[in-house]
Amino acid sequence: MIAFLSWYLLITLLGWLTFPLVYRLFPALADRGYTLSRAAGLLIWGYIFWLFTSLGLTQNTIGGIIFALLILAGLSLSPFFFQDSRIENRKSEIINWLKSNLRLILTAEVLFLVAFAFLAFLRAGNPELDGTERPMELMLINAILRSPTFPPHDSWLSGYAISYYYFGYVLTALLAKLTGLTGSLAQNLMTSLIFALAALGAYGILYNLLAILESGIGNRKSENQLPAPGSRTIFSALLAPLFLLLVSNLGGFLEVLHTKGIFWPSDLQPSAFNFWKWLDIKELSDAPVQPYQWMPNRYLWWWRASRVISDFDLMRRAQEVIDEFPFFSFLLGDLHPHVLAIPFNLLSVALALNLFLGGFRGETNLFGLRLKISKAGFLASALTLGGLAFLNMWDILPGAAMVMGAYILLRVHEEGWSWKRLEDVFALGLPLGFSAVLLYLPFYFGFSSQAGGILPNLINPTRGAQLWVMFAPFFVPLLAYLAYLIFAEKRTGNWSLSLLLVIGLTLLLWGFSWLIGWLAFLREPAFAQSYLAQQGVADVAELFRAAMSRRFASIGGLLTLLALLVPALAFLIVDHRPQTIDDKESTVSRQPSTNVLHPSSFILLLSLLGSLLVMAPEFVFLRDQFGWRMYTIFKGYYQAWLLWSLAAAFGTAV
Known part of the structure; x- marks a missing residue:
């Protein structure tokens, strides 16, 4: 109990310490980053501590941890120590916001405490760390606790440093060292804390989306206060942690x-x-x-x-596929990188939402380039995306796609669709990616990966029935919401272009998979003969016929994804001129105007990216030690679960 209370008080104080910083960072969000302040504070604190220790400026000691915390406090609170009228206005603005949003604050605090206590109670009933990858995770935490500097020593490979994305374990060890806990106790508490941070982050994202609908403001061009949302928004937002963390597959x-x-x-x-x-x-x-x-x-x-996803080769030999989801992860109790990264993935979604709503408007001059994003927005995005790679390498691409998608929608709102949007992608994407790597450069010096390129998935399409077993709790509200947009709201969509693009992408992925296979067979004839013999086919032509027969017999999974992709893309690529949401229309009928910055556009982006993550392993997968798509599905489906859970919660709430 004392350990639980010490972590609860520490992370709560960290959230309040970071709130002035996120308040300035998220001007377009109704909660001004309050629900994200704990996760943001932990990320920044951990980054400063890790960077200074990696560079030899501090040691991996309590003193180094407190020094990093003082730097964070300075970043957050230093503006308030200067005598300036703008600072005084900001102080009164924050105080007024706190007074106006007491119900949100109370709900968020209760949610965090209940979620933290719930999973801590669950883990207390089964605290053993002797199965699956838990011994490895405990080794990583203990290795970091005992290493005087970073990168930490590998306890299982003497004389070497840990070559893994270990940032989540740095955050765990940081909290453990400061509160005087052992690695084993910290591992279970960190699992509980991640659950609570994820619940709070998901709640905040949905709250901010619903608040836009309620207020009728679709385009924040200043930092004027949004009116405090009502009870419906405050309580409907609880659907997000429900869908993300408690809903299971079938x-x-x-x-x-x-x-x-x-x-x-x-x-x-x-x-x-x-x-x-x-x-x-x-x-x-x-x-x-x-x-x-x-x-x-x-x-x-x-x-x-x-x-629940079953793959077989052509001889009906099973190939294991992992399709884990958050509730399973927390029930199992593994503190693996994909679990540790959940709150920070949500932080990247919140950054994308703030960018989408115009909260990062401004310009940044970088390497001679004029980027249409504020300096704070660029740095926050680079720090978060780089942190995702350090937490769980797989997550940086979905996170970057989320941020870039939001940026493109904002630019479309300002200037419409044109080929210049492709220029925008590279103009922001390349400097942002470079900066995300540069900020965490010491990590990459000692990191190596098992990933060895891209391989084709020729023979294992996902059956529709099994895909529905996996994602039915999201498919039903998502498809219902799309139907609502089509038939109830009569939303305009560029259906012909969307259909052309989606079918074109599908054919491109299919052709690309066979091209990779053909090149591999051409380069390695011995491998080709071995592979064909293993599949029980005489030649490539017979392999092609068998593969296509399977793909058409299992077409249901692909058709389901197309049913999500085509409407979402059709609504997003309509070239509307800038408008704001009409107050009367939004508050009375909740019918959005044709505005690309309406929150439904952000939800469509979430749905679109989730569909692409699930669609990719239908045709290709990352090469690893397993040799089939087991791990690619695991990582892709987990990210899709996160994005679809938010979209499904929004569709249910409205």
Whole structure:
């Protein structure tokens, strides 16, 4: 209990310490970054501590940690120590905001405490760290706790530094060292803290989106206060942490049905259609144990929810695919990088939302380039995206795509669609990517990766039924929301161009996968013959026929993704001239004007990027030690879950 309270008080004080900084950073958000202040503070604090220790300016000691915290305090609070009328106005502005948003503050604080306590209680019931990757994670935390400098020593490979994205474990060790906890206790507490930070971050993003609808302000050009949203927005925003952290795929529900024998053919009708054989999920396709009951009793039955996608080679040999999701991760208790990165992925979404709403308007001169983004916005984006790579290398591309997508939508609002938008992508994307790497450069000196390029996925399309088992809780509200935009709001969309682009992208990915395969076969004839023999086919022509037969037989998954991609893109590429949301229209009928900066455009962007993340491993995957798409699906689906959960929560709320 004392350990829990010490972390709760420390991270809460950190949030309040960072709030003046994020208040200035997020002028376009209704909560002014309040719900993100803890995550932002932890990121900045950890970055300063890691950088100074890596450069030898400080040691990995409590003194170094406190020194980094003092720098953060200076960044956040120093403007208030100067006598200036603008500073006095800012002080009174923050005080007025706090008074006007007491309900938001109270709700956010209760949510954080309840979420933190809930998962801490759950982990206290099963605190062992002796399964899956937990021993490795404990080693990383202990190695960082004991290393005098960074990069930390590898406890399992004497004489070498850790070659891994270890930033999340630096944050864990930082909190543990300051509060005097052991690595094992800190590991379970950090799992609980990440859960709470994710709940608060998701809540804040949906709150800010719904607040725009309620206020009727679609384009923040100044830092004037948004009116405090009402109870509907405050409580509807709770849907976001629900969808992100507590909603599961249908694996558990199917386990219950299977254990009860529902849909399993009776002994009197052995030739009847077998739903479970058709679904073809391992263990669920086996006959349920009699007598039937409601409660699943198979050993580790809940584990199957993280393996509902089934891949087989052409000889029907199983190829394991991981499709983990947040609630499974927190129930399992692994503190893996993809879990540690969740709150900071949400921070990148919030940065993108602030950029989308015009909160980073300004100019930055960098390397002779004039970037149409404020200096604070550019630095915050680079720091966050670079941090994502250090936390979980896979996350930097979705995070960067989110920020760049928001930037393009803002530029479209200002100038419309043209080829110049492609120039905007490179004009901001290249300096931003370079800066994100430069800020964390010491990390890359000692980092090596198992990833070895891109390989084609020729024979394993995802079946529609299994994709729905994985994402049905999001597909239903997302498709319903798209239908609402089409039929209820009569939203204008460039359907022909969208259909052309989506089909073109699909064919391009399909052709690219076969091109990679053909080049690999051409370069390595021995490998080609071995691969064909393993698949039980005589030549490439037979492989092509078998692969295409599978792809058409399992077309449901691709069609589902197209049903999400085409409407989302059709609405986004309509070239509307700048308008603001009409107050009366927004507050009374909640019908948006044709404004690209309406929050629905941001939701469509989330849906679009999530669909692309799921679509990519239908055709290609990153080469690793496993040799098939297991890990690419794992990482891509996890990111898609995060984006789709926010979009589905918004679609449900409105």
